Amino acid sequence: MADKGKTTAGNDQAEPGTTSAEAYVVKDPEVFARNLARMLEELGKAASAWVEPREKGEVVDTVSEPMADMVKTFSKVGEYWLSDPKRALDAQTSLLTSYFGMWSASVARMSGEDTSPRPPNRDKRFADPDWENNPFFEFLKNAYFITSDWANKLVDESEGLDPHTRHKAAFYVRQITSALSPANFIATNPELYKEMVASNGENLVKGMHMLAEDIAAGKGELRLRQSDASKFKVGGNIAVSPGxxxxxxxxxxxxxxxxxxxxxxxxxxxxxxxxxxxxxxxxxxxxxxxxxxxxxxxxxxxxxxxxxxxxxxxxxxxxxxxxxxxxxxxxxxxxxxxxxxxxxxxxxxxxxxxxxxxxxxxxxxxxxxxxxxxxxxxxxxxxxxxxKVFVDEAQISAIENAMEKNGYLDGSKMATAFNMLRASDLIWPYVVNNYLKGKDPMPFDLLYWNSDATRMAAANHSYYLRNCYLENNxxxxxxxxxxxxxxxxxxxxxxxxxxxxxxxxxxxxxxxxxxxxxxxxxxxxxxxxxxxxxxxxxxxxxxxxxxxxxxxxxxxxxxxxxxxxxxxxxxxxxxxxxxxxxxxxxxxxxxxxxxxxxxxxxxxxxxxxxx
Missing domain, CATH: 3.40.50.1820 (Alpha/Beta hydrolase fold, catalytic domain)
Structure with a gap:
């Protein structure tokens, strides 16, 4: 009899609540290799769609500005912790202690010493049973939660930060932890890994094709599709009240x-x-x-x-x-x-x-x-x-400079900012679903509207940012x-x-x-x-x-x-x-x-x- 969570030799049936190891084994290496080649071809198209408008000068990247602001913000948090060696050591010890506690708990469960029920999972990113039943994926999930909680705690307990800097630091930590979730990567997400194996990589071919389409649709910027836009038409089946x-x-x-x-x-x-x-x-x-x-x-x-x-x-x-x-x-x-x-x-x-x-x-x-x-x-x-994270003199000046060329702020910029407020709900689930699972998003009228962004006239938007968010006039x-x-x-x-x-x-x-x-x-x-x-x-x-x-x-x-x-x-x-x-x-x-x-x-x- 095999241990719980394992299978006997030649038997691909897993115990109830677990997944067979067969689910992680590629069935047709030749087809899988062929699909990987096709995936790389589609990825090349996505790269071309991103590079071409930049080579023509149609798109000017401004990513360095928010990145610089993020680094500057985190440096102020780092100054507090690194200025006192004892404080820095305590922070590192706290993280290591949490890791050791997690390791001990994992060993106790695997050896059967701990049979107490686990708390219910309320995070839909980790719904697949293997996040609990497979020791490798469970370790990744628990390590992620421990590390993200620790990073948030560093910001919360940093003294001497002005309110705006603290707010920005907490926001940036949430963005980073949302992005680095193991649920967002094929090798660290059991559901994605099994999907790739089951389709012999066909999901990745479709996903990279969709990625290329979305970058081309955004004219060099990623226009993340959150709904099946083909199912809606303004004046056709939405916005139809007669008038x-x-x-x-x-x-x-x-x-x-x-x-x-x-x-x-x-x-x-x-x-x-x-x-x-x-x-x-x-x-x-x-x-x-x-x-x-x-x-x-x-x-x-x-x-x-x-x-x-x-x-x-x-x-x-x-x-x-x-x-x-x-x-x-x-x-x-x-x-x-x-x-x-x-x-x-x-x-x-x-x-x-x-x-x-x-x-x-x-x-x-x-x-x-x-x-x-x-x-x-x-x-x-x-x-x-x-x-308010996006509003200070430096950032508003950068926005005003960007608007000066065309006379407006592109609607995708505001749409991205709004999505970032709830990145774990409005960005990463669609990245995973569209580009890693290779599935079209479901038709949803609210998300269709959300993606139907508008531009902002330069004078109007500048006045709003300065008089309301910055100066509160x-x-x-x-x-x-x-x-x-x-x-x-x-x-x-x-x-x-x-x-x-x-x-x-x-x-x-x-x-x-x-x-x-x-x-x-x-x-x-x-x-x-x-x-x-x-x-x-x-x-x-x-x-x-x-x-x-x-x-x-x-x-x-x-x-x-x-x-x-x-x-x-x-x-x-x-x-x-x-x-x-x-x-x-x-x-x-x-x-x-x-x-x-x-x-x-x-x-x-x-x-x-x-x-």
Whole structure:
């Protein structure tokens, strides 16, 4: 009888819960060798796709700048530990002690001395049974966790670091540990190794072919595919709510959606989405569409669809987006409906622009927005999360220099930055699935939208980075817009301030603190999940929950502790808040009304421009 985890000679059947050694043996060496040659050929194509645009000067690598910043950051951490020999020795001893403890535990389990159940694995990167049952792979996994925990501890316990440096160091450690996970390499991942053996290397041929395609699609940069893009079409099976583009200019199109009720609320609803992404996150499909749901509740919905800028838009700054975006939409709505006052929603940076515009309107004695709703919006960037890692004077200057040539920041740069916030979920699983397993990603509308990136006009993006993330001017009453100094306290209208508990982009605490700056009544609500799923959560899904009615004027943690948790979507709660402000109804309105002739069907042409 063989020991557990092993097989008898000539028997390729493994014990339950283990994998046969046969799974790791190449069955057809000749085919395997042939596929390796094909893999190298495809890898050469990928290399050519990367090199060619650089030789032509079409791509200029800037990787040295973030690498230099990372080295500089880690050097400050190293200075603390290496400046005291005893401290450095203690750190090394701590790591070695953990390794020896792991080794002793492994020996005890292999000898049968330790039969206690192992804690359940909650990391989906290590789901294959051989991460537990094969001593080699179990050793790699445990060593990885010990080393990554130790590296994080070095940063946490480093004294004398300024907050920004500490934040950057912790972020860079997470990026490195995510990248160096043994799950990301064929030789150290049992699932990948068995896949390679089972297909005689065919998976690697397909994977390298996909890699070459993705680098070519990115014109020399890797455009990581997270979804099967062939299954989606904007205006075909996503962004399909019926409506019309009723006005447009250089900065945006304004869409009005067809009514689905006989009467509608007298006040129209204007949505200001972020220009960093496209508006159809709010209209992915009929079941998930906030836009459709709002129409079905009796709102006359108007949405700003931002232009995907090019060199012509280099000088379009925040004032341009405020005047030619929000103010243009307000004028359009008034022409289409006869209503001067609207309910407004701002999402993410669209909300930040909306807040700045409201403060500007207060200075100019303009009263056109009756209520404001902010989806995961920051107006105070003190606790702005991991995106602050990318913002200091040196990095902003480098971005501005990069934008100077074309007049915009390529959308892939921002997409990469957002993906890096959750690299273990949004980068490395797709690297493994696509290029090592050789499998196409599953069709997923949310990830299709996530990859449909937009460019940022140079003047607009520079203003945003400097005034919000770097200098935090809006929260301090220092932001200058259209010759006015903005004060959020001047905004006296009712505000519905929605945050998401697990938001990595606009943290819930940051949104809460920013909401305190408004001068009127603020209703703070925190949804479950993150920046997208916390917002796009229709009542029909029955998912998540939201918190509301926490103690007034409390610190964030006290508000959360005292808030009322309600299962399901926050959408009905918001709609009740809107109706409480004004529930007067009028007959349903057709897009454009009597004064504006529709230009084209929703979702319009601006949103369909891809980079």
């Amino acid at each position: 019309k583009v009723i006005a447009q200019n250089e900065v945006c199109q304004v869409i009005q959606y067809d009514p689905s009720t006989e009467t509608v609320l007298k006040r129209p609803l204007m949505i200001v989405p972020p220009w960093i992404n496209k508006f159809y996150i709010l209209d992915l499909n009929p079941k998930k569409s906030f836009i459709k749901w709002a129409v079905d509740q009796g709102h006359t919905v108007f949405v700003i669809s931002w232009v995907n800028p090019d060199q012509r838009h280099a000088g379009k700054d925040w004032e341009s987006y405020s005047r030619e975006g929000i103010s243009f939409a307000l004028d359009t709505i008034e022409k289409a409906t006869g209503e001067r006052e609207v309910n407004a929603i701002g999402y993410c940076v669209g909300g930040t622009l909306l807040a700045a515009t409201l403060a500007l309107h207060a200075q100019e004695k303009v009263q056109r927005i009756a209520t404001a709703t902010f989806f995961t919006t920051q107006t105070d960037f003190t606790y702005a999360g991991d995106l 809006l929260s301090q009453g220092k932001m200058q817009l259209a010759g006015k100094t903005l004060n959020l306290g001047d905004i006296k209208i009712p505000v519905y301030n929605l945050a998401a508990r697990e938001d990595h982009i606009a943290p819930a605490r940051s949104a809460y603190i920013g909401g305190k700056l408004f001068g009127g009544d603020v209703t703070y609500v925190m949804s479950g999940s993150g920046h997208i799923a916390g917002v796009v959560n229709p009542p029909s899904s029955g998912k998540y929950q939201f918190w509301s009615d926490g103690p007034a004027h409390a610190e964030f943690e006290d508000w959360v502790a005292g808030a009322v948790e309600t299962p399901g979507s926050w959408w009905p709660h918001w709609h009740a808040w809107i109706r409480a402000a004004s529930d007067e109804e009028v007959p349903a309105r057709k897009p454009g009304g009597k004064k504006l002739k529709p230009i084209e069907d929703a979702p319009g042409s601006y949103v369909q421009v891809r980079i």
